[in-house]
Amino acid sequence: MSDWTRMPGYVSHREGPEMPTVTVETGRIREACEHARDELGFDVCVDVVATDYLEWGGKGVSGYIGTASGRDLMHPMTQGLQVLPEIKPKRFSVSYHLLALQRGAPRARLQCWIDEGEHVPSVVSVWPTCDWHEREQYDLMGIVFDGHPNLERLLMPEDWEGHPLRKDYPIGGEPVRFSDEQ
Amino acid sequence: MSAVAPPTTRRWPVVADGQYDGSRIPSRVPTILDVPADLRDTDDVLQVNFGPNHPSTHGVLRLIVDLHGEEVVGVEAVVGYLHTGFEKSMESKTYWKGVTFPERIDYVGYQNNELVYVLALEQLLELETPTKAKWMRMLLCELNRIHSHLVFLGTSALELGAISMFWYCFRERETILDLFELVTGQRMHTRYFQVGGLAEDIPQGFFPECRKFVEWMPHALDDYKGILDRNEIWLERTQGIGVLSAQDAIALGQSGPNLRASGVDWDLRRDQPYLHYEQVDFHVPVYAEGDVYARYRVRLDEMAESTRIVRQCLDKLERMEGMPWIADDRKVVLPPREELHTSMESLIHHFKLVTEGFRVPEGEIYVAVESPRGESGCYLVSDGGPKPWRIHFRAPSFVALEATATCLHHALVADLIAVVGSLDAVMGDTDR
Amino acid sequence: MADEPTRLRDYGLQSERLLWPTKGPSRFEEEMGADEIERALGITTLEKAVRWAQTKSMWPDTFGLACCAIEMMSIVSARYDIARFGMEAFRSSPRQADLLIVSGRVAHKMAEPIRQIYDQMLEPKWVIAMGVCASSGGMFNNYTILQGVDRIIPVDIYVPFCPPRPEALMEGIIRLHEAHLAGVPPAYERVGVAT
Numbered sequence: 089m090s091d092w093t094r095m096p097g098y099v100s101h102r103e104g105p106e107m108p109t110v111t112v113e114t115g116r117i118r119e120a121c122e123h124a125r126d127e128l129g130f131d132v133c134v135d136v137v138a139t140d141y142l143e144w145g146g147k148g149v150s151g152y153i154g155t156a157s158g159r160d161l162m163h164p165m166t167q168g169l170q171v172l173p174e175i176k177p178k179r180f181s182v183s184y185h186l187l188a189l190q191r192g193a194p195r196a197r198l199q200c201w202i203d204e205g206e207h208v209p210s211v212v213s214v215w216p217t218c219d220w221h222e223r224e225q226y227d228l229m230g231i232v233f234d235g236h237p238n239l240e241r242l243l244m245p246e247d248w249e250g251h252p253l254r255k256d257y258p259i260g261g262e263p264v265r266f267s268d269e270q
Numbered sequence: 271m272s273a274v275a276p277p278t279t280r281r282w283p284v285v286a287d288g289q290y291d292g293s294r295i296p297s298r299v300p301t302i303l304d305v306p307a308d309l310r311d312t313d314d315v316l317q318v319n320f321g322p323n324h325p326s327t328h329g330v331l332r333l334i335v336d337l338h339g340e341e342v343v344g345v346e347a348v349v350g351y352l353h354t355g356f357e358k359s360m361e362s363k364t365y366w367k368g369v370t371f372p373e374r375i376d377y378v379g380y381q382n383n384e385l386v387y388v389l390a391l392e393q394l395l396e397l398e399t400p401t402k403a404k405w406m407r408m409l410l411c412e413l414n415r416i417h418s419h420l421v422f423l424g425t426s427a428l429e430l431g432a433i434s435m436f437w438y439c440f441r442e443r444e445t446i447l448d449l450f451e452l453v454t455g456q457r458m459h460t461r462y463f464q465v466g467g468l469a470e471d472i473p474q475g476f477f478p479e480c481r482k483f484v485e486w487m488p489h490a491l492d493d494y495k496g497i498l499d500r501n502e503i504w505l506e507r508t509q510g511i512g513v514l515s516a517q518d519a520i521a522l523g524q525s526g527p528n529l530r531a532s533g534v535d536w537d538l539r540r541d542q543p544y545l546h547y548e549q550v551d552f553h554v555p556v557y558a559e560g561d562v563y564a565r566y567r568v569r570l571d572e573m574a575e576s577t578r579i580v581r582q583c584l585d586k587l588e589r590m591e592g593m594p595w596i597a598d599d600r601k602v603v604l605p606p607r608e609e610l611h612t613s614m615e616s617l618i619h620h621f622k623l624v625t626e627g628f629r630v631p632e633g634e635i636y637v638a639v640e641s642p643r644g645e646s647g648c649y650l651v652s653d654g655g656p657k658p659w660r661i662h663f664r665a666p667s668f669v670a671l672e673a674t675a676t677c678l679h680h681a682l683v684a685d686l687i688a689v690v691g692s693l694d695a696v697m698g699d700t701d702r
Numbered sequence: 703m704a705d706e707p708t709r710l711r712d713y714g715l716q717s718e719r720l721l722w723p724t725k726g727p728s729r730f731e732e733e734m735g736a737d738e739i740e741r742a743l744g745i746t747t748l749e750k751a752v753r754w755a756q757t758k759s760m761w762p763d764t765f766g767l768a769c770c771a772i773e774m775m776s777i778v779s780a781r782y783d784i785a786r787f788g789m790e791a792f793r794s795s796p797r798q799a800d801l802l803i804v805s806g807r808v809a810h811k812m813a814e815p816i817r818q819i820y821d822q823m824l825e826p827k828w829v830i831a832m833g834v835c836a837s838s839g840g841m842f843n844n845y846t847i848l849q850g851v852d853r854i855i856p857v858d859i860y861v862p863f864c865p866p867r868p869e870a871l872m873e874g875i876i877r878l879h880e881a882h883l884a885g886v887p888p889a890y891e892r893v894g895v896a897t
Contacts, residue, residue, distance in 0.1 A: 228357075
């Protein structure tokens with residue numbers, strides 16, 4: 089479980105508080121998923137999530153003050169000064185959350201990065217449950233999965249234009265009085 | 271019900287498999303049952319639309335069904351009629367204000383959604399919640415599990431014709447909602463779990479009322495079993511219907527009661543414990559048949575187990591009078607209102623937290639809990655600011671509906687109703 | 703109203719049968735004679751009697767969308783019984799229903815089915831917008847939620863809160879009954895919507 093470097097298309101990995109995040113080359117994500125399922129024993133794909141990092145860190149966020157012990161004065165760039173979050177390689181990340189049905193419930197997150205217009209190989213042949221998850225991410229984020237048998241809109245009406253969850257898509261709705269601040 | 275095979279003959283957690291040979295997942299598209307080639311283009315197949323508004327009570331699900339006489343030969347589920355854009359809406363709300371959104375996703379098991387959101391935030395913030403808050407959260411989530419299973423039982427039985435079950439189940443449901451109202455002030459969508467603990471202390475009078483409910487619930491469960499368990503019509507309509515094998519269930523990502531009814535012994539409360547589940551004693555019901563009847567029995571048994579858990583939580587909580595119910599960290603948690611009159615610092619904290627919100631360190635996290643429907647998860651990406659950058663909820667009902675095509679192998683129209691009801695999909699959870 | 707009302711349809715009843723323009727008088731009218739009805743029953747009493755009958759058995763349509771649907775189901779349950787108002791018969795077919803309780807948030811994808819169902823209902827018909835999501839979009843002011851179901855169908859009663867307690871919904875229903883008894887026409891007449 090801990091030797092991630094043997095995964096096809098391995099780029100890097102990072103240990104997180106609750107599960108490791110393994111970054112994989114986009115073109116080889118299907119092989120990586122097969123490796124995860126067959127060699128490493130991750131039988132269940134829990135979730136497929138895409139995140140849009142457009143303008144990530146565009147406006148710096150102030151240092152965080154919400155910790156268990158309060159503000160850490162020794163931490164650089166706190167006290168209200170601007171801090172920039174870690175730079176992301178490309179615009180979209182597609183994360184596959186995996187679960188192994190074993191003692192201790194080991195989990196892992198496979199991540200691949202794409203830019204606008206790039207396609208991701210579909211992993212429906214590896215885990216059939218990804219069918220609707222990938223359709224939902226196509227619908228809401230506009231990420232095209234190559235090899236998906238039925239890539240249609242799922243949640244929005246079929247004739248909807250645009251992909252609502254992208255950062256350049258407005259929240260919509262109506263202006264309400266006093267809504268300038270929030 | 272047959273006994274479950276001993277675990278030594280199969281690889282845990284699959285304790286029973288072989289409900290049918292091979293896989294029934296449709297080969298072209300896993301979630302669409304295609305009309306067989308010999309029936310396509312004939313006049314014998316009628317396409318019927320079980321539209322978003324239909325007599326059965328599980329919400330706005332649309333099923334496009336191809337019927338050959340009475341048999342279902344093709345099915346496709348169309349969802350999205352309740353898509354609310356939770357994920358996008360929450361990106362524009364601070365974390366404290368945003369706690370009202372997750373509740374409305376799975377609107378029958380609402381406390382579990384709040385819990386998963388709050389747990390994700392607390393892990394990113396590395397915030398410790400007081401033990402009293404954890405026990406109370408467990409108690410409320412288990413009461414919510416009983417509530418959700420009661421709604422499932424009442425509405426599924428209503429759809430299959432056992433109409434009086436609806437009134438019996440809702441009688442207990444009203445008692446549970448009274449308990450919620452006693453504690454939180456609201457029957458549904460309670461907004462009681464906050465980052466750091468609970469919004470307020472547990473009021474006086476809650477523990478005796480909860481004890482009364484816990485003493486009464488086993489009698490109510492006996493009532494339900496008395497109505498349904500030996501009812502020939504119920505048995506005929508649920509046994510052997512909508513079978514899902516263990517391998518197919520795992521491949522389709524099922525979790526919760528749907529998975530346990532197919533012979534897979536997996537429960538996140540026991541296998542990846544959160545809150546204080548490792549300190550309570552409860553049994554995880556697993557059944558081998560994988561049919562509608564097995565799912566019904568799993569949920570019925572879970573109600574009994576949840577009552578046991580609630581009783582144990584009550585024992586612990588009654589001795590925790592006067593302990594803190596929310597973390598002390600004023601950078602994240604609102605100060606109590608009495609302090610606002612006397613302390614300047616509390617006033618500033620309150621102001622900053624309500625207007626700007628607390629900031630969460632940069633990072634991404636995925637946290638899952640065992641909701642009444644299965645594994646409910648929250649994936650949160652934070653950029654270090656006061657609002658989430660990306661938040662995504664893993665909905666167990668979404669995944670459960672993917673299994674409709676696999677469960678409807680040689681099914682009749684009446685079985686379709688039974689199967690969709692037994693998968694216990696809440697459309698708010700599916701469409702988010 | 704220039705002429706004295708002599709036909710049943712002139713009393714404002716609007717069933718499809720009576721709006722049939724070339725239909726002759728009913729057997730009841732023939733036997734008793736038009737002015738006999740007036741004398742025997744009195745005009746206002748007939749109207750009131752019809753309205754009273756309509757309020758006592760106003761059958762709702764099973765139109766639960768979201769969380770409010772769960773509270774709507776609990777008014778059928780034994781504690782907040784609406785069978786005492788004659789309304790426990792939730793009809794699944796809109797053609798048999800009088801009352802549409804829109805309970806829950808209305809997505810744009812769902813707007814078309816709602817309008818179709820409203821059109822399939824027969825007059826007289828009423829609409830209750832239950833909960834804040836149906837009344838005004840509620841807490842969801844975004845790309846996918848219709849900001850109030852009164853954008854597409856005329857609404858008689860708005861019941862706020864999220865979700866309304868069953869007693870609040872019953873208050874809304876009772877007010878609807880009272881309004882109807884008092885002579886307030888259903889919303890489609892006030893708003894002038896083509897039904």
